[in-house]
Amino acid sequence: MYVAVKGGQKAIAHAHALLAKEGRGALSVDRLSVDAVAGQLPVLVSRVMTEGSLYDPDLAARAIRQSQGDVIEAITLLRSYRTTLPRLGYTRPIDTARLTPQRRVSATFKDIPGGQQLGATFDYTHRLFDDPSDVLGDNLAENPQSMPRVTDLLGADALLEPDHPEVWDDPEPGDLTTEPGLFPMSRAGRLQALARGDEGFLLAMGYSTQRGFGNSHPFAGEIRVGEVEIEIDVPGVEHPVPVGRIEVTECQMINQFVGAPGAPPQFTRGYGLVFGRGERKAMSMALVDRALRAEEFDERVVAPAQDEEFVVSHADSVQAAGFVEHLKLPHYVDFQAESSLLRRLRSDPSNSKNSVGGAE
Amino acid sequence: MNGHRPEYNYAYLDEQTKRMIRRALLKAVAIPGFQVPFASREVPLPRGWGTGGIQVTAAIIGPSDVLKVIDQGADDTTNAVSIRSFFHRVADVETTTDTEAATIIQTRHRIPETPLKHGQIMVYQVPIPEPLRFLEPRETETRQMHALNEYGLMYVKLYEDIAKYGRIAKSYDYPVLVNGRYLVAPSPTPSFDNPKLHQSAALHLYGAGREKRIYAIPPHTDVESLDFDDYPFQPQRFDSPCALCGATDSYLDQIVVDDNGGKLYACSDTDHCRRNHRLEHPDEDEA
Numbered sequence: 001m002y003v004a005v006k007g008g009q010k011a012i013a014h015a016h017a018l019l020a021k022e023g024r025g026a027l028s029v030d031r032l033s034v035d036a037v038a039g040q041l042p043v044l045v046s047r048v049m050t051e052g053s054l055y056d057p058d059l060a061a062r063a064i065r066q067s068q069g070d071v072i073e074a075i076t077l078l079r080s081y082r083t084t085l086p087r088l089g090y091t092r093p094i095d096t097a098r099l100t101p102q103r104r105v106s107a108t109f110k111d112i113p114g115g116q117q118l119g120a121t122f123d124y125t126h127r128l129f130d131d132p133s134d135v136l137g138d139n140l141a142e143n144p145q146s147m148p149r150v151t152d153l154l155g156a157d158a159l160l161e162p163d164h165p166e167v168w169d170d171p172e173p174g175d176l177t178t179e180p181g182l183f184p185m186s187r188a189g190r191l192q193a194l195a196r197g198d199e200g201f202l203l204a205m206g207y208s209t210q211r212g213f214g215n216s217h218p219f220a221g222e223i224r225v226g227e228v229e230i231e232i233d234v235p236g237v238e239h240p241v242p243v244g245r246i247e248v249t250e251c252q253m254i255n256q257f258v259g260a261p262g263a264p265p266q267f268t269r270g271y272g273l274v275f276g277r278g279e280r281k282a283m284s285m286a287l288v289d290r291a292l293r294a295e296e297f298d299e300r301v302v303a304p305a306q307d308e309e310f311v312v313s314h315a316d317s318v319q320a321a322g323f324v325e326h327l328k329l330p331h332y333v334d335f336q337a338e339s340s341l342l343r344r345l346r347s348d349p350s351n352s353k354n355s356v357g358g359a360e
Numbered sequence: 361m362n363g364h365r366p367e368y369n370y371a372y373l374d375e376q377t378k379r380m381i382r383r384a385l386l387k388a389v390a391i392p393g394f395q396v397p398f399a400s401r402e403v404p405l406p407r408g409w410g411t412g413g414i415q416v417t418a419a420i421i422g423p424s425d426v427l428k429v430i431d432q433g434a435d436d437t438t439n440a441v442s443i444r445s446f447f448h449r450v451a452d453v454e455t456t457t458d459t460e461a462a463t464i465i466q467t468r469h470r471i472p473e474t475p476l477k478h479g480q481i482m483v484y485q486v487p488i489p490e491p492l493r494f495l496e497p498r499e500t501e502t503r504q505m506h507a508l509n510e511y512g513l514m515y516v517k518l519y520e521d522i523a524k525y526g527r528i529a530k531s532y533d534y535p536v537l538v539n540g541r542y543l544v545a546p547s548p549t550p551s552f553d554n555p556k557l558h559q560s561a562a563l564h565l566y567g568a569g570r571e572k573r574i575y576a577i578p579p580h581t582d583v584e585s586l587d588f589d590d591y592p593f594q595p596q597r598f599d600s601p602c603a604l605c606g607a608t609d610s611y612l613d614q615i616v617v618d619d620n621g622g623k624l625y626a627c628s629d630t631d632h633c634r635r636n637h638r639l640e641h642p643d644e645d646e647a
Contacts (some may be wrong), residue, residue, distance in 0.1 A: 009441055083403075084369060084372065084374050181572070309500065323487065330437050331468045334533075336533045336613055336628075337551070344527070
């Protein structure tokens, strides 16, 4: 029986074998080890962990290797594993004020208690190809210690909106990965969505707020990178129990705000937090977080970055990539339906000048 | 680290997730056509490739089930093959291409031509569950429109089609009213398939993974395609029979057969076509 472009089991198996071969490269070169990926591509590993919502550098490195460097594929792999894990409980909120910064900079104050600390950054490097053997040296920060957050200092002066309203019952933040997440969302829910969101998308959205599509007048109040302790409450144990440390990048954006009924002129905040080293994503996230708070401050919602449904519905790279790429799947049936409709419309002479709107 | 390879639960999803999905399914069956939000999970296939259907199937499948998976009506399209082998692997379930032998039929874009029976479950992979989405992009708005039974916008769209083109220019994902209450997107099945939903003996479950919605059409439920008294609903018709089996009652795919744009029309439902072919040519061996 004649079957056009319909492939079977065999075609898929062959395609996968070819994929594996393409990903292996020249056999004379050693296969990339997971340790090499985790150790030498840490920024990529950070991104996969952040957007994959799972802090596991080894598994992320393995995902990157298996996906041949396709970031979204690696994120999908990680998330598809993560979602099958049982939820044993939730940690206590991490305290980034207690984080010992490997890097910490503020663009709003020259002198901050604890000082500015450049740390590992691409800033100020010359983007010239170098010889990797030249750059090794003993230049590690000596004994990093925790430093107060810059926003806490500014807050003491009352120019900055407080961390939370005076009357606040500290609601549970919910969990986007176990609840459907309906609009309108809480800020906590939104931040979860942004943390899982695509770096490129958030970068573009954040950038748009700097170019007049939702004015935000941002300053990088503080960016800090370092390890922070993870603690859980264990029934029967009085104190929280530390279960490990994770590296995070935190960004607090400070935005000018001229005031509105019920809120004095003050600086407002946008917040970004990601796993590992992901400064660009953390900054973009903070810009978008602030833009999405428009309604809270009675600002006019005029730009895409201020529109919660628009941003949150389209930020997830796994969802976006899946739906865009599903266009590769056969659409014979719908296409057939559309073409017979077009033929019928064309055969009707009164329609000769009209055209039918685009397919869905 | 290089040593440990993660283990997965029966039918891939963990039991808590299955319970959550089953609850959503029960609610969906209790309120025919209502879109129930559910906490859609990642599955090991890309979103947009049937993850909603896969989650629904994973939540209802058991070892005694017989699974059929079709894509565009065909059992042998690559995505159907891939999903079938996924469940064969993770749920250790018997698979079939025979519509009558299946207890669960997961589908994309088609309803089989063979009439469905009591006890069978259709699982649809749905890309956009919201029938009003292309008229109103906002979830917050469309939810309210459903709540208020406010479907005027859709009627206006259909009316505008008639005013402009002389007919309703919607050939698939043609909106239906379920149980006289909720407006439903029948997933992008061709309008040819809409009449099969009305008072169907089977249970129809719709899963939209990316959009996090589940809805259902229970057996023996009224399903009306929207229309006007003077412009009644007309499903597609085909002028010629299937070139392979001669069927005149099936949905046909256009197949390009040579480099000169030559084409023929054949059943999109490969199981139906094969069975028909066998009836018409009993002595021929199946190719």
